[in-house]
Amino acid sequence: MKLPSGFISKYQTLLGSEAADFFEALTNGSYQKAFRENPLKPAYQEMVAAHGFANFPKAPYAKDAFLGKVSGKSPLHQAGYVYSQEPSAMLVATVLAAQPGEKVLDLCAAPGGKSTQILSQLNNQGLLVSNEIFTKRAKILSENIERWGGVNSLVTNHAPAELVGSFSGFFDKILVDAPCSGEGMFRKDDVAMKEWQENSSEICAARQKEILSSALKMLKSQGTLVYSTCTFAPEENEEIVSWLVENYPLTIAEINYPETEQGRPEWGSVPDLAKTARIWPHKNIGEGHFVAKLISQGANEETQTTKSKKKQKNPQKAQVKLTKEESQLVDNFLEAFPLGVVGERIKFGEQVWQLPAGLTFSQIEKLKLIRPGLHLGTIKKNRFEPSFALSMIAPATWPAVSITEEDWQHYVAGETFSLAGNQGWVILSYDKMPIGFGKQVQGVIKNFYPKGLRFKV
Incomplete structure (x- = not known):
């Protein structure tokens, strides 16, 4: 690594006797990788340890953080149990x-x-x-x-x-x-x-x-x-x-x-x-x-949401309120997969979202929202399909089936695979980690892993 000459001149002046050690660390020192465990996931410490990360040295600046490298294509990362940082x-x-x-x-x-x-x-x-x-x-x-x-x-x-x-x-x-x-x-x-x-x-x-x-x-x-x-x-x-x-x-x-x-x-x-x-x-x-x-030490006035006399154009360009029938479809699914949290539900096109508790759509309707809360799923032809995001908050109590590593590889590649049973919607659990939704129909798991996330192992 060859540092810019202007950079060298600047920090020789600023750091004085420290400069030599500083430049040496930049040019010949090694870059340290690290990761954090996710305490929002069930049995997160047990799962991370079970996948070979039990004895990694502790990282100094955060809780649940360790020095070491985790592959972005590993089950741990795909299921959100770790974040490389x-x-x-x-x-x-x-x-x-x-x-x-x-x-x-x-x-x-x-x-x-x-x-x-x-x-x-x-x-x-x-x-x-x-x-x-x-x-x-x-x-x-x-x-x-x-x-x-x-x-x-x-x-x-x-x-x-x-x-x-x-x-x-x-x-x-x-x-x-x-x-x-x-x-x-x-x-x-x-x-x-x-x-x-x-x-x-x-x-x-x-x-x-x-x-x-x-x-x-x-x-x-x-x-x-x-x-x-x-x-x-x-x-x-x-x-x-x-x-x-x-x-x-x-x-x-x-x-x-x-x-x-x-x-x-x-x-x-x-x-x-x-x-x-x-x-x-x-x-x-x-x-x-x-x-x-x-x-x-100052005082800013908190925004008070008021209804405008002019009709505001919805930046999302979509319907916001669910119909009674659509709400019932979502409720029927959530009877088997209870959320445990409440919030206003909104709909953009076919996509159903739940806003964080205490937040209303009127407070944020003028914003360009990439993710307006928790993505619950999609309404299609009088049926409800759960989202990948919903599977990522799955507790251990939701209906689930265990899959093998080979099954997981088929899943992240977007492929169907065989698994005896006919339970309908289930959480797919690899080594006790929720990794997504599948639909079990007559011994086949239909794959709903998002197309944009799929990869070959």
Whole structure:
């Protein structure tokens, strides 16, 4: 790896005697892989251990996190029992520390590592809104959240400023893992290094300020803002926090977490910058990260939803209310597969969704929703077909049949396979892990694994 000459010059000046070790870690150090277990899944620790991950070393920055590699084509990953994530990135949601019942916004959320960690913290109570401005990335985010199996999340596809009208003063906690110059990812991502320019941090800082200005309009008084980047640049870290404190009623809360370093007060202009946290490749496990935790002392007025005199165009371009007959079809299915949570049901085309508890469609009808809650399934010709998302929240009490590894391979490839019985809809359970819905008809399992997720093992 050959570091950019401008980068070398910059950090020789900033780090002084530390610079040699810093450059050595970036050029010759190894990239560490890690993963988190999913506490929302039944018997998750038992399942992960049973699949050969019992003795992996603990990762330092999060609960249920370990150092090691998990294949994206493994049953564990496909069933949402694990999420592969760079270890230092786990610190961000750990610092946010979402509590069950809180309303949380992950503003720049793709691909979903931090959102899935927040869902674990919320434990299916409260609300998570995960937003991503780029549609393709928002769809990847939605797929990762789907596998994780939470019942209380939305995925939106907006520029941050576009969310303010629906969520002014709404959130208890907001995470802004901001787009940045990516210096911390140099040894993981060659593209980040090749795209680096001497003015990259200046350009990114301007964009970060725009994003944060919108975020703060959606934060409650005494709410928590966590700001993070995966860059070393002071212009995007201590200087951004200084700008926040100087321009908004915010105070810096201390991050006192083992195996991290303090922020650098000399790189900013306000007190308490040492309360922020940094992860350095020559000092800590993982890639470069910066994290700051700030508490709002201001007061934003929470959005009050009112009916407009003008009829609003539904961005989803679809029917919203279920008919009595459609509701009955869904209810009939859920008698055998009880949810245990309630929420308003809506319908986009043939797709039926359940909003997180306490949220109404009138609150979010103006938004572009990639995932408006829990996808229940599809209504087709007077029948109801359950969704893959619904299988990902399956408790051990739902009707299920056990399948072999060979059956699982057929399933993820989208193929039918034989299994004695005639139970109709069942959860397919591989080694006690729910991996999707199948329909058992006269000894054959009809396959309903989503086409976009299928793969050959």
